[in-house]
Structures are given as structure tokens and as C-alpha cells.
Amino acid sequence: MTEAILVTGATGTVGRHVVAALADRDVAGRAGVRDPEAVPRQIADAGEPVEFDFTKPETWGPALADVDGVFLVRPPIVDGSAVGSFAEAAGRVGVDRVAYLSTLGAERNVLIPHHRIEKRVAAADVDYTLLRASFFMQxxxxxxxxxxxxxxxxxxxxxxxxTSFVDARDIGEIAAVVLTESGHANRAYDLTGxxxxxxxxxxxxxxxxxxxxxxxxxxxxxxxxxxxxxxxxxxxxxxxxxxxxxxxxxxxxxxVTEDGRRLLGRQPxxxxxxxxxxxxxxxxxxxx
The missing domain is CATH 3.90.25.10 (UDP-galactose 4-epimerase, domain 1)
Structure with a gap:
């Protein structure tokens, strides 16, 4: 049974929709943010705000307490090594699964941080799902x-x-699916409109x-x-x-792929x- 899902980047383009989609499923979302006091009410009402910062490892343990799933997103200003280290820390404290928001083609493009982060997430002691998204309409x-x-x-x-534009709202719904339903462990999905x-x-x-x-x-x-x-x-x-x-x-x-349609049960x-x-x-x- 799902206890809680930590959503990193909870006020971001996709994270806010992950929090909302989890709430629609009556799953306890935990909104990981740098300043819990500054979280918009709409997000705070859908998920419990908790302090979390990739650059402050002292925030990791409290944010991960009693969590069994993580939506993982790399903020552009954060070094990829910190994101990989956090995924490994999540595995060490017993988190069951991680959904990492990557980008379309990351498995082939060795020059981008997503490629290296995917490798570290896959090597961590967690079940993982890689969400390789196209360009956001947002x-x-x-x-x-x-x-x-x-x-x-x-x-x-x-x-x-x-460009095969994808709506961030659909990515949020898909993240909620792979974090709360079975059958998505150690899989990668290419997500487009x-x-x-x-x-x-x-x-x-x-x-x-x-x-x-x-x-x-x-x-x-x-x-x-x-x-x-x-x-x-x-x-x-x-x-x-x-x-x-x-x-x-x-x-x-x-x-253009069919992964999004299959996961959503409808057209993106x-x-x-x-x-x-x-x-x-x-x-x-x-x-x-």
C-alpha cells in the first residue's frame, strides 16, 4: 500500500501536476520545496509541503521519512551528480520506486546530464521508471x-x-500512474503528444x-x-x-510514440x- 510519494520540484512545470494527480488518486503526496512557507495554496492543499533541497543533503532524510516513492526531477541549476546521489540515498533508506523525469533521446545523447542521471538512477537500489518527455507545451x-x-x-x-509537443499535465498524470500502479518497474517510456x-x-x-x-x-x-x-x-x-x-x-x-496513450488510457x-x-x-x- 502506498504510504506517501515525495515530489521533487513540486512547484515546477511538471511537479505541480504530479502533486495534483496523486491527490486525485487519494495518494498522500509530499511536496518537496526549498521553502515550505512559500508554497502556493493550490499545491499545499494537494500535498504536504516539506523542506527539500538537492544542494542540502541534511534535508534529504526528513523529506524521505516514511516515503515509498519519489518523483525525481532535475532543476536546471542543480548539478546532475547531486540528483544521482539523492536517488542512491533514497534506495539506501528503503524507498521502493523512483520515477525520473528525463528527456526524449537521453539514452543516446551522452552529452546531456539526463544521460548520466539515468545511469545512476538505474544502478540505485530502487525500482525505477524513466519518463523521457518531449518538449513541453507549457x-x-x-x-x-x-x-x-x-x-x-x-x-x-x-x-x-x-516537434512532438507534450502537455505537462499528461506527464503529471503518467507519473502518478507509474508510481502507484504495478508493471512499470525498470522501464523507460518515451512520452510525446x-x-x-x-x-x-x-x-x-x-x-x-x-x-x-x-x-x-x-x-x-x-x-x-x-x-x-x-x-x-x-x-x-x-x-x-x-x-x-x-x-x-x-x-x-x-x-511520435504511443507510450503516453497506453499509460493514460486515452490520447494525450x-x-x-x-x-x-x-x-x-x-x-x-x-x-x-
């Missing part, structure tokens, strides 16, 4: 919303490459849903970097985003559904 909201709202542009340097789209297609969907022209100007990598820098984004973040979009430019982000959400669900946040009168 990035359009969390990173690119200013361009859509203020300039009526989807401004990303992806060329004509296609139902279709691969060019960003021109994405712009057309936004235009149709929002009822105003939205364009995709196909910016170059330098033009994208300059705009992000003017917006105050750090160079490390800009480099990460350029790397992601270069993968799309090269045609390496278009693979498509881009139109995502834009319709968040339309108010993309309207110009709601500029933050």
Missing part, C-alpha cells in the same frame, strides 16, 4: 508568452523542424483560437539569443533553449486543447 506559456501577447509572434529558432508540428502550425492554432493573426517569423539563433538577453534571461538559460531548438531545426524532435492532449485551455493567458489585455 514552455509556450512560461517562456514565450511575452512574444505571443505583445508581438503576436511565436518567436523560436526552430526553422522548419517539427499525438502529433509533430512545425512552429508555423503552432502559430496557426494560436491565431485560430485567439482570433487574431499570430505569425512565426523563423528567427535565427542569434536573433533569438539577443531578444532573450534583452528580456533579462541568463546566458545559461539562453544556451539551453538554443540547444533544444537546434534539435528541432535538425529534424530530431519529431518522433493536443496543441489546440492546450491553447484553448490557456487562451485567457495569451490575450493582450492580460499582459502581466
Amino acid at each position: 514552455n509556450l506559456l512560461e517562456v514565450h508568452r511575452p512574444d505571443i501577447v505583445e508581438r503576436d509572434e511565436v518567436f523560436v529558432p526552430a526553422g522548419s523542424g517539427r 499525438p502529433a509533430a508540428l512545425e512552429y508555423g502550425d503552432v502559430a496557426e492554432i494560436f491565431a485560430d483560437v485567439l482570433g487574431r493573426p499570430i505569425t512565426y517569423p523563423e528567427p535565427s539563433l542569434p536573433a533569438f539569443a539577443r531578444r532573450m538577453r534583452r528580456r533579462g534571461k541568463p546566458w545559461a538559460f539562453i544556451a539551453l533553449m538554443c540547444g533544444i531548438y537546434t534539435v528541432a531545426r535538425l529534424g530530431l524532435a519529431a518522433r 492532449r493536443d496543441m489546440r486543447t492546450f491553447v484553448e485551455d490557456h487562451a485567457d493567458q495569451f490575450r493582450s489585455e492580460n499582459v502581466a
Whole structure:
């Protein structure tokens, strides 16, 4: 019987949806955060906030007490070795299973931290599930919303490459499935949306849903970097985003799989559904 699931990155793009999905299953979620006092009420109501920080091992033991499952996500600013060490510590204190949020193609790309973390999670004394996700639709909201709202542009340097966008809400539901149901031990799943789209297609969907022209100007990598820098984004973040979009430019982000449909028992959400669900946040009168 599941006692509790620790959700690392509980206020993040995916973590918040894992907490909500566990609550929907009446499973005790534990929201691992750096500052439990600052957790948004919606998350605190769904899962017990506990102090957790990958860079502070003294927080690991209390966060893992009486936990039998962990949703593991690497914050971009945290070194991958700390994440691997935590997975090993979870195994030592008796955690039964870990679901690690990785990225599509991590098993082949030895240059990215996810590849090394996957190896350490698989070697830890736990049953593991690797969730290799495609590009999150939520990035359009969390990173690119200013361009859509203020300039009526989807401004990303992806060329004509296609991307198999996935909704973070679906990843949250899938994480809850693999952490609370049997049959997922020592497995890896490639998680995408139902279709691969060019960003021109994405712009057309936004235009149709929002009822105003939205364009995709196909910016170059330098033009994208300059705009992000003017917006105050750090160079490390800009480099990460350029790397992601270069993968799309090269045609390496278009693979569509059936793993998500099988785990959800339905088709994953498509881009139109995502834009319709968040339309108010993309309207110009709601500029933050």
C-alpha cells in the first residue's frame, strides 16, 4: 500500500501536476520545496509541503521519512551528480520506486546530464521508471508568452523542424500512474503528444483560437539569443533553449510514440486543447 510519494520540484512545470494527480488518486503526496512557507495554496492543499533541497543533503532524510516513492526531477541549476546521489540515498533508506523525469533521446545523447542521471538512477537500489518527455507545451506559456501577447509572434529558432509537443499535465498524470500502479518497474517510456508540428502550425492554432493573426517569423539563433538577453534571461538559460531548438531545426524532435496513450488510457492532449485551455493567458489585455 502506498504510504506517501515525495515530489521533487513540486512547484515546477511538471511537479505541480504530479502533486495534483496523486491527490486525485487519494495518494498522500509530499511536496518537496526549498521553502515550505512559500508554497502556493493550490499545491499545499494537494500535498504536504516539506523542506527539500538537492544542494542540502541534511534535508534529504526528513523529506524521505516514511516515503515509498519519489518523483525525481532535475532543476536546471542543480548539478546532475547531486540528483544521482539523492536517488542512491533514497534506495539506501528503503524507498521502493523512483520515477525520473528525463528527456526524449537521453539514452543516446551522452552529452546531456539526463544521460548520466539515468545511469545512476538505474544502478540505485530502487525500482525505477524513466519518463523521457518531449518538449513541453507549457514552455509556450512560461517562456514565450511575452512574444505571443505583445508581438503576436511565436518567436523560436526552430526553422522548419517539427516537434512532438507534450502537455505537462499528461506527464503529471503518467507519473502518478507509474508510481502507484504495478508493471512499470525498470522501464523507460518515451512520452510525446499525438502529433509533430512545425512552429508555423503552432502559430496557426494560436491565431485560430485567439482570433487574431499570430505569425512565426523563423528567427535565427542569434536573433533569438539577443531578444532573450534583452528580456533579462541568463546566458545559461539562453544556451539551453538554443540547444533544444537546434534539435528541432535538425529534424530530431519529431518522433511520435504511443507510450503516453497506453499509460493514460486515452490520447494525450493536443496543441489546440492546450491553447484553448490557456487562451485567457495569451490575450493582450492580460499582459502581466
